[in-house]
Amino acid sequence: xxxxxxxxxxSLGDTTDRDTLLQSxxxxxxxxxxxxxxxxxxxHTVTQQSCGYSQIAFTDLPATSLVVKYREDLTDITxxxxxxxxxxxxxxxxxxxxxxxxxxxxxxxxxxxxNAGWTTLPExxxxxxxxxxxxxxxxxxxxxxxxxPDTRLPRECQQLIEPYKPLHLP
Numbered sequence: 001x002x003x004x005x006x007x008x009x010x011s012l013g014d015t016t017d018r019d020t021l022l023q024s025x026x027x028x029x030x031x032x033x034x035x036x037x038x039x040x041x042x043x044h045t046v047t048q049q050s051c052g053y054s055q056i057a058f059t060d061l062p063a064t065s066l067v068v069k070y071r072e073d074l075t076d077i078t079x080x081x082x083x084x085x086x087x088x089x090x091x092x093x094x095x096x097x098x099x100x101x102x103x104x105x106x107x108x109x110x111x112x113x114x115n116a117g118w119t120t121l122p123e124x125x126x127x128x129x130x131x132x133x134x135x136x137x138x139x140x141x142x143x144x145x146x147x148x149p150d151t152r153l154p155r156e157c158q159q160l161i162e163p164y165k166p167l168h169l170p
Contacts, residue, residue, distance in 0.1 A: 029132035
């Protein structure tokens with residue numbers, strides 16, 4: 001989250017005396033929203049290994065820039081003998097997993113590498129971060145010494161991020 005945009009939203013002007021606090025609150029907001037959604041919203045790289053399954057779920061979403069490799073021996077950490085698999089020829093990419101089309105051995109040894117999270121956050125999530133920071137600023141201004149702040153995600157933030165929550169079926 002850009003501190004300049006956050007300061008404009010909060011009508012704080014060009015002062016820099018609260019920049020560290022604002023960055024800390026923005027980072028807390030990202031963490032709180034990630035916890036609420038059940039996945040990290042910040043962009044990061046994921047590498048995961050799987051052995052013996054024809055369907056492999058992504059451990060973190062949303063997933064982009066997928067690279068699927070086959071490795072004969074998963075204990076070989078150098079990966080010099082890795083074979084890059086091709087989508088639709090060797091595996092079927094799905095929104096939450098891949099399905100291997102054919103096996104190279106009885107126990108496929110697959111390494112997935114992909115980017116998870118967003119490089120640019122969707123506007124509702126950015127708005128939820130701004131609301132969380134505004135809420136936290138008001139709350140910290142009212143705290144008495146020794147009082148513990150309420151760190152729950154405000155209802156307005158929960159409503160904004162609701163469409164990004166994974167679907168859970170009974």
